[in-house]
Amino acid sequence: MGKKVMVGMSGGVDSSVAACLLMDQGYEVSGVTLHLYNNEDVGIRKRTCCSIADVEDARSVAAHIGIEHFVFNFGTEFRRDVIARFARGYERGETPNPCIDCNRYIKFGKMLERARLLGADFIATGHYARAERDAASGRWLLKKAKDASKDQTYVLYAMTQDELAHTLFPLGGLCKTEVRRIAAERGLVNARKPDSEDICFVPNGNYAEFLEHVMGIRRQPGNFVDRNGSVLGTHQGLIRYTIGQRKGLGLSFESPKYVLKKDRASNTVVLGDEKDLFCSRFVVGDVNWIAWERLTGPKEAGVKVRYSQSEAPATLYPFEENRAEVRFREPQRAVTPGQAAVFYDGDTVLGGGTILAGED
Amino acid sequence: MSEWIYADHAATTRVSDRALEAMMPFLREEYANPSAVYAPGRRVRRALDRARETVAAAFGAQPGEIYFTGGGTESDNWVIRAAAELQGGEKKRLITSAVEHHAILRTFETMRRRGYEAKVLGVDRNGRISLEALRAAAGKDAALVSVMTANNEVGTVMPVAEIGAAAHDSGAVFHTDAVQAAGHIPIDVDRMGIDMMSFSGHKFGGPKGVGGLFVRKGLPIPPGLFGGGQERGLRSGTENVAGIVGMAAALEESCRNMRENAEKASRLRDRLIRGVLRIPGTRLTGDPENRLPGHASFLFDGVEGEALVLLLDQNGICASSGSACSAGALEPSHVLLAMGFSAEEARGSLRLTLGPDNTDAEIDALLEKLPNIIVRLRSGA
Numbered sequence: 001m002g003k004k005v006m007v008g009m010s011g012g013v014d015s016s017v018a019a020c021l022l023m024d025q026g027y028e029v030s031g032v033t034l035h036l037y038n039n040e041d042v043g044i045r046k047r048t049c050c051s052i053a054d055v056e057d058a059r060s061v062a063a064h065i066g067i068e069h070f071v072f073n074f075g076t077e078f079r080r081d082v083i084a085r086f087a088r089g090y091e092r093g094e095t096p097n098p099c100i101d102c103n104r105y106i107k108f109g110k111m112l113e114r115a116r117l118l119g120a121d122f123i124a125t126g127h128y129a130r131a132e133r134d135a136a137s138g139r140w141l142l143k144k145a146k147d148a149s150k151d152q153t154y155v156l157y158a159m160t161q162d163e164l165a166h167t168l169f170p171l172g173g174l175c176k177t178e179v180r181r182i183a184a185e186r187g188l189v190n191a192r193k194p195d196s197e198d199i200c201f202v203p204n205g206n207y208a209e210f211l212e213h214v215m216g217i218r219r220q221p222g223n224f225v226d227r228n229g230s231v232l233g234t235h236q237g238l239i240r241y242t243i244g245q246r247k248g249l250g251l252s253f254e255s256p257k258y259v260l261k262k263d264r265a266s267n268t269v270v271l272g273d274e275k276d277l278f279c280s281r282f283v284v285g286d287v288n289w290i291a292w293e294r295l296t297g298p299k300e301a302g303v304k305v306r307y308s309q310s311e312a313p314a315t316l317y318p319f320e321e322n323r324a325e326v327r328f329r330e331p332q333r334a335v336t337p338g339q340a341a342v343f344y345d346g347d348t349v350l351g352g353g354t355i356l357a358g359e360d
Numbered sequence: 361m362s363e364w365i366y367a368d369h370a371a372t373t374r375v376s377d378r379a380l381e382a383m384m385p386f387l388r389e390e391y392a393n394p395s396a397v398y399a400p401g402r403r404v405r406r407a408l409d410r411a412r413e414t415v416a417a418a419f420g421a422q423p424g425e426i427y428f429t430g431g432g433t434e435s436d437n438w439v440i441r442a443a444a445e446l447q448g449g450e451k452k453r454l455i456t457s458a459v460e461h462h463a464i465l466r467t468f469e470t471m472r473r474r475g476y477e478a479k480v481l482g483v484d485r486n487g488r489i490s491l492e493a494l495r496a497a498a499g500k501d502a503a504l505v506s507v508m509t510a511n512n513e514v515g516t517v518m519p520v521a522e523i524g525a526a527a528h529d530s531g532a533v534f535h536t537d538a539v540q541a542a543g544h545i546p547i548d549v550d551r552m553g554i555d556m557m558s559f560s561g562h563k564f565g566g567p568k569g570v571g572g573l574f575v576r577k578g579l580p581i582p583p584g585l586f587g588g589g590q591e592r593g594l595r596s597g598t599e600n601v602a603g604i605v606g607m608a609a610a611l612e613e614s615c616r617n618m619r620e621n622a623e624k625a626s627r628l629r630d631r632l633i634r635g636v637l638r639i640p641g642t643r644l645t646g647d648p649e650n651r652l653p654g655h656a657s658f659l660f661d662g663v664e665g666e667a668l669v670l671l672l673d674q675n676g677i678c679a680s681s682g683s684a685c686s687a688g689a690l691e692p693s694h695v696l697l698a699m700g701f702s703a704e705e706a707r708g709s710l711r712l713t714l715g716p717d718n719t720d721a722e723i724d725a726l727l728e729k730l731p732n733i734i735v736r737l738r739s740g741a
Contacts, residue, residue: 070670072666073666073690073691075691076692076703076707113740114667114670117667117670117671117736117737118670118671118674119674
């Protein structure tokens with residue numbers, strides 16, 4: 001009998017095809033869907049029982065391809081490790097990425113733990129990424145997907161060696177069009193379902209409203225200031241702005257002004273010109289190295305500072321415990337505290353961390 | 361011993377052989393509509409009447425006081441929504457307990473949104489409401505008091521007769537959700553002062569999708585469903601004849617064997633409780649004295665109930681924890697929270713509910729496997 005693998009199934013096309021491919025490869029496959037929140041608890045008015053209204057889709061796919069299907073309720077962990085962190089980050093004036101925390105704490109943390117408890121040898125997901133063991137170093141490496149346009153390694157950089165060793169990414173070598181073709185061939189109900197884009201628990205993308213109405217964070221109006229501290233107007237609360245934002249400030253200027261910085265201590269939003277958005281060095285914290293145990297000296301890397309951006313050439317320097325300093329070859333726009341910086345060498349993810357606010 | 365151990369009789373039960381036998385003719389040759397005037401229809405109508413007599417007798421009620429429904433949830437919804445019109449629509453205060461089934465609690469929510477004063481009474485550590493609190497909340501002009509006969513999650517049996525008396529003192533109509541109790545402990549609607557009562561067939565060896573509502577004669581309850589006027593105009597829809605006949609047969613059988621079944625279930629339950637409590641960091645939940653015969657419920661420190669249930673499943677044991685939502689994931693139990701346990705404590709809940717089919721050998725097997733599983737979960741291995 002083949003090794004046992006438990007596939008995280010969202011009900012979407014990717015994870016459904018992932019499950020099929022693993023069956024073809026001879027694994028003993030079961031599916032699991034994570035129940036992470038109740039819609040009404042996160043302010044989604046559509047009254048269904050569960051977050052993932054897609055549970056039913058996942059269940060029907062599992063039945064269709066003939067595998068067992070489970071639902072795990074990780075609501076407590078999701079609230080604590082994802083939603084609460086997201087809210088705290090915003091309160092600190094950062095722009096956090098909850099998908100990274102969800103992968104780290106829920107999918108590759110909690111789900112792997114539960115899958116092992118139930119006797120699985122591996123978990124699998126429909127992420128577009130590849131995990132490979134490097135013969136020379138003996139380390140597990142995380143590599144970009146073959147379909148560069150779908151690559152999801154940016155949200156997977158926090159995976160540990162243990163997690164990489166016990167996770168399969170069956171879609172890493174496929175293009176999205178191939179995945180859709182496979183889904184159509186196998187008659188999977190959701191083959192044409194659109195990809196999800198937004199943060200799942202804030203489907204309308206209005207984070208400020210979520211933080212205020214659902215998390216009960218009181219926004220505190222304060223001052224817009226320029227780089228010298230001169231007051232330019234009144235802002236509606238730090239959580240309503242993000243670095244690099246130009247529209248929706250409610251002020252008019254002779255030349256376009258951008259959000260450069262959110263300062264929690266003084267509750268001010270610093271505005272300035274676009275050129276001031278560019279920065280050439282920053283520090284990342286809570287760093288996870290994949291390609292090596294620790295960074296011992298300067299290292300060239302491509303650095304990606306947000307999901308939708310491509311990497312920029314930089315040099316990484318060791319910096320205190322769990323931290324690293326990034327120096328770009330060319331200054332980069334809108335490096336945002338709370339977002340992840342992920343380091344690449346070609347296709348290989350070296351590691352990554354959370355962008356820390358500057359000390360200036 | 362069968363290859364799996366079913367210890368979730370509070371969730372549902374096997375349809376008894378006698379019930380199934382009673383149902384079969386109505387799934388085959390006796391298919392006529394009981395409202396039809398021809399002979400086959402009249403035969404089916406007679407079977408329906410007999411079922412109504414059987415059910416009424418089981419609760420000390422009159423046949424004309426029994427209305428068949430699609431199950432406990434429908435009965436509960438009907439009663440609470442009807443509360444408005446029961447007393448001329450003037451009284452606006454509705455009272456229930458925090459440990460009721462969601463069929464009651466969620467209906468209460470909608471009544472609150474419609475402008476009713478819907479009060480939810482807290483419970484003590486054992487899951488029982490206080491009569492003083494009930495009297496204080498009800499005052500002299502409550503419309504309805506609805507408190508369950510026995511709790512589905514922790515097995516606590518409420519002091520129903522006393523609650524009924526207190527409800528009547530306040531001028532309220534008393535409803536009890538007896539879904540978990542009917543067929544398992546004696547119920548006499550007169551002696552216990554019950555004005556209305558919900559019950560469900562599949563909890564005592566009947567089929568799923570059928571239940572009923574007892575409504576004391578003279579109470580002007582409005583229809584639950586409008587249509588062809590079945591169930592004396594109060595619950596329209598062609599009767600689920602096979603289901604009703606099966607439920608009646610199962611209830612009759614359960615009541616006839618009640619003492620014997622309860623003695624056996626209690627003995628197995630007490631063995632189980634003694635054995636489980638030997639596992640360190642384990643507590644019994646629910647009232648240690650006033651509890652349903654086959655019902656054992658526990659909290660395990662430092663254990664996730666959901667993982668526990670999945671591991672028991674891998675060991676061929678059917679058990680439950682918390683309340684399942686429709687997606688099949690487990691939610692923290694509102695009952696345990698109402699009893700004063702923290703959300704963290706409530707996560708480690710396990711419910712083992714025994715029925716007439718369970719054996720000593722199965723209790724042995726449970727007590728052999730459970731401690732190892734708990735150790736494994738606590739070690740995180």
